[in-house]
Amino acid sequence: MISEAVATHPIVVALQQESSSWLVSANIALGELTIEVEADRVAHVCRFLRDEKAFNRLSTVTAVDRYPVEPRFEVVYHLYSISLKRRVRVKARVVSENPELDSVIPVWPSANWYEREVFDLFGIRFRNHPEMTRILMPEGWEGHPLRKDYPVHGHRYDYAEPEGGNSL
Amino acid sequence: MSDVGLSDLPVTADLRKVLETPATSRPRHMVLNMGPQHPSTHGVLRIVIELDGEFIVKARSDIGFLHTGIEKQSEALTYQQVVTLTDRVDYLANLSNNLAYCLAVEKLLQLEIPPKAQWMRVMLVELTRLNSHLVWLGTHALDIGAMTVFLYCMREREDLLRIFEMFSGQRMMTSYIRVGGLALEPPRGWETLVDKFLGYFPSKVDEYDDLLRKNPIWMNRTQNIGQMDVDAMIAMGITGPMLRGAGVQTDVRRDEPYSSYDKFDFEIPTETANDVYARYRVRVREMRESVKIIRQAREGMPEGAYQAAAPQVVLPEREKMKSQMEALIYHFKIVSEGIRVPAGEVYHAIESPRGELGYYIVSDGTSKPLRLHMRTPSFGNLQALPQMIEGKLIADVVAILGSVDIVLGDVDR
Numbered sequence: 001m002i003s004e005a006v007a008t009h010p011i012v013v014a015l016q017q018e019s020s021s022w023l024v025s026a027n028i029a030l031g032e033l034t035i036e037v038e039a040d041r042v043a044h045v046c047r048f049l050r051d052e053k054a055f056n057r058l059s060t061v062t063a064v065d066r067y068p069v070e071p072r073f074e075v076v077y078h079l080y081s082i083s084l085k086r087r088v089r090v091k092a093r094v095v096s097e098n099p100e101l102d103s104v105i106p107v108w109p110s111a112n113w114y115e116r117e118v119f120d121l122f123g124i125r126f127r128n129h130p131e132m133t134r135i136l137m138p139e140g141w142e143g144h145p146l147r148k149d150y151p152v153h154g155h156r157y158d159y160a161e162p163e164g165g166n167s168l
Numbered sequence: 169m170s171d172v173g174l175s176d177l178p179v180t181a182d183l184r185k186v187l188e189t190p191a192t193s194r195p196r197h198m199v200l201n202m203g204p205q206h207p208s209t210h211g212v213l214r215i216v217i218e219l220d221g222e223f224i225v226k227a228r229s230d231i232g233f234l235h236t237g238i239e240k241q242s243e244a245l246t247y248q249q250v251v252t253l254t255d256r257v258d259y260l261a262n263l264s265n266n267l268a269y270c271l272a273v274e275k276l277l278q279l280e281i282p283p284k285a286q287w288m289r290v291m292l293v294e295l296t297r298l299n300s301h302l303v304w305l306g307t308h309a310l311d312i313g314a315m316t317v318f319l320y321c322m323r324e325r326e327d328l329l330r331i332f333e334m335f336s337g338q339r340m341m342t343s344y345i346r347v348g349g350l351a352l353e354p355p356r357g358w359e360t361l362v363d364k365f366l367g368y369f370p371s372k373v374d375e376y377d378d379l380l381r382k383n384p385i386w387m388n389r390t391q392n393i394g395q396m397d398v399d400a401m402i403a404m405g406i407t408g409p410m411l412r413g414a415g416v417q418t419d420v421r422r423d424e425p426y427s428s429y430d431k432f433d434f435e436i437p438t439e440t441a442n443d444v445y446a447r448y449r450v451r452v453r454e455m456r457e458s459v460k461i462i463r464q465a466r467e468g469m470p471e472g473a474y475q476a477a478a479p480q481v482v483l484p485e486r487e488k489m490k491s492q493m494e495a496l497i498y499h500f501k502i503v504s505e506g507i508r509v510p511a512g513e514v515y516h517a518i519e520s521p522r523g524e525l526g527y528y529i530v531s532d533g534t535s536k537p538l539r540l541h542m543r544t545p546s547f548g549n550l551q552a553l554p555q556m557i558e559g560k561l562i563a564d565v566v567a568i569l570g571s572v573d574i575v576l577g578d579v580d581r
Contacts, residue, residue: 030275030514056402059517060543064530078515078528078543082402082416085423089515110405113551121239136232136580145240152244 003027011035011053011088018048024093032089039075039092043102046077046090050107055079055088058104061114063122067148072096073124077104099124121146197225202565204233210307211576215553215565222561227554234580242540246506247273247347250540255341257542258578260303263296263332264520265542266345271426272516272527273347276509279478283470285349286428291362291465292335292344293427293518294458298369299328300521301451301458305376308448308570312389317376324372331361347507348482349475362466366459373455380448390445394556394568398442404555405548408523409454410572412438413446420519427518434461444571451573481507506535515543522546522573546578 006012006026011033015023022045024036037045049055059078066072071093079088094101103126104111115126116135123144125132134141143150203214212233218226238257242250254269255262267289274281306321329339334355336344344351380386396404398414411418419436421429437453439446475482483502484495511533517526523545530539549572556568 029512030278032513032515034513057407058405059515059524059526060528060541060548062528062539062541064539076528076541078526080524082418087515087517089513108403108405109400110403110548110551113547134232136235138232145237150240152240 034089036091042092043104046104046107054081054083058108058110063118065148102127103129224557227557231579234576238581246535252343258575260300261296261521263292268518268525268527270345270347272514272529275514279476282473284472285474287465289427291462294461297458297521301455304573311566311570327365392443393564394444395442396556404552409450413450414442415440420517432461432464444567447571508535544578546574550574
C-alpha cells in the first residue's frame with residue numbers, strides 16, 4: 001500500500017523505477033517517511049539508497065516484536081543523509097519461524113554491532129554477518145529478552161512468592 | 169610471552185577469537201586484557217588487545233557489562249514513568265536523554281510546548297553539555313597524566329550539579345524534563361545561580377585550555393594520534409564532536425532544530441586535524457558556544473506557562489485538583505492509567521554531548537510503549553575504536569579511548 005501522499009515522493013518514485021517489486025508500502029506519518037520493503041531485498045534497497053540518494057549514515061538498526069501477529073518481527077533501519085539532512089526509515093517484516101535477513105554490513109560497516117544487538121535481544125539472524133554472537137547479554141544466556149513472550153523479570157526468576165500470593 | 173598467564177584468564181569467545189587467529193604474523197604476540205575494571209575505560213569496558221611489542225596488532229572491545237535492560241523495562245512502564253529510566257542511560261547527560269525521550273513522545277502526541285518550557289529546556293540541556301564535557305575533560309586529562317585539570321573540572325561541575333539540584337531536587341538523576349513541559353515551576357532565584365556560573369565559567373575554560381595547551385606532554389600525547397578516514401568514520405556511524413573534529417559540519421541542533429534551537433545564535437565548531445587534539449579543541453570550543461546559548465536563554469527567557477495546556481497529559485495543579493471536578497478526573501486518570509499515546513511510530517534525534525541521541529518509539533495506542541529503542545551515541549562511536557587503535561602504540565589506547573568520550577551506561581543501556 002503506497003499512500004497517495006507519498007506516491008510522488010522522490011525516494012519512493014526512484015525506488016519504484018529501480019524495481020517495482022521491492023516496495024511493499026510507503027507512508028509519511030508525523031513528517032517521517034517510512035518505506036517497507038521485501039525482507040529479501042533489504043540489502044539491495046539500502047545499497048540503492050546509499051549510492052543514489054546519499055543516505056551515507058546508518059543511524060540505527062532495531063526490531064519490533066508484534067507478537068502474536070504474523071509475520072511477527074519488523075526489522076527497522078534508520079538512515080540519515082549528512083549532506084541532505086534527511087532521514088528515512090526502512091522496514092522489513094520477518095516471520096517468527098527461523099527469522100533471518102541479509103546483513104547490511106557491506107553497505108555500512110556500522111551495522112555490525114546493531115545487527116548483533118538485534119540478534120541478541122530478538123533472535124533474528126543476519127546472513128553473512130561475520131560473527132552472529134551475543135553482544136549485550138552474557139554468552140550462553142537463554143532466550144532473547146526483547147521478545148514479547150520473554151517476561152520482564154527474566155526466566156531465571158528465583159524469587160519465591162510469599163504464601164497466599166502477593167498482597168498489595 | 170605468548171603463553172604466559174593465558175591459562176589463568178577466562179577464555180570467552182572474544183579471547184578465543186584472538187587466540188585462534190592463525191599465527192601467520194610473528195609468533196611473539198601477547199594478548200592483553202584491558203578491563204573490565206580498568207580506571208581508564210571510564211566504566212566497565214573490556215578491550216582485548218593483541219600486542220607485538222608495544223604495537224597493537226588487533227583489538228576487540230567487549231561490551232555489555234552494564235546492560236540493565238532499560239528498553240525491556242520501558243515496555244512495562246507508563247510513558248511518564250519511563251522518564252526516570254532515561255536518566256540512567258547516559259548518567260552524565262541525563263537531561264539530554266530526558267529531552268530526547270520527551271520530544272519523541274510529544275511528537276506522537278502532537279503536543280505544543282510553551283516557549284518558556286522550550287527555552288528552559290535548551291538552557292538546561294546546554295548546562296548538561298557543560299557538565300558532560302567537564303567530566304570528559306577532567307578524566308581524559310587525568311588518563312594522560314594531567315591531574316590538576318581533573319580537580320578544577322570537578323570543582324566547576326559541582327556548581328552545575330547545584331543548579332540541577334535547585335531545579336529538580338536531584339544532582340544527577342534529575343528527571344526534570346517531562347512529557348508536556350517541565351516537572352516543576354523553575355525555582356525562585358535560579359537566575360542568580362546561573363548568572364554566577366556564567367560570570368566566572370568562561371575564564372575557567374581559558375584556564376583549562378592554557379593549562380593543557382602549554383603542557384608539552386599533553387600536546388605530544390594528543391597530536392597526530394587516533395586519526396581515521398572521514399568516509400570510514402561516517403560509514404562506522406560516528407557522530408558528534410568526533411565527526412566535527414574531522415571537519416564535517418554536522419550537528420542535529422543546526423540540521424534539524426528542535427526545542428527552538430533555531431532561535432539561538434551559536435556556531436558549530438569544527439576542526440580538520442581529526443586527531444585526539446582536534447576532538448579536544450572541538451569540545452573546548454563547544455563549551456564556549458554552550459555558554460553563549462545559556463546566556464541567550466537566560467536573558468531572553470520568555471514568560472508564561474512551563475507546561476503545555478493539555479489536561480490529558482499534564483497533571484493539574486494541586487489546588488485545582490482539590491476544587492474542580494474535571495481536574496480531579498484527569499488527575500485520577502493520569503495517575504492510575506497513564507497517558508494514552510496515539511498509535512504510531514516516531515524517531516526523534518537530538519545532539520547530546522556525545523553525538524546523535526535518538527529515541528525510536530512505537531506506540532499501540534495504550535499508555536505503555538510497545539517498543540522503545542535508544543540510538544545512543546556512545547554505542548555508535550565505540551564501535552570504531554579498533555580501527556583507531558590498531559597499528560598504534562599501547563600507550564595511545566588510553567588517549568584515543570578518552571577522545572571517544574564514552575559513557576558505558578550509554579553503550580550498554
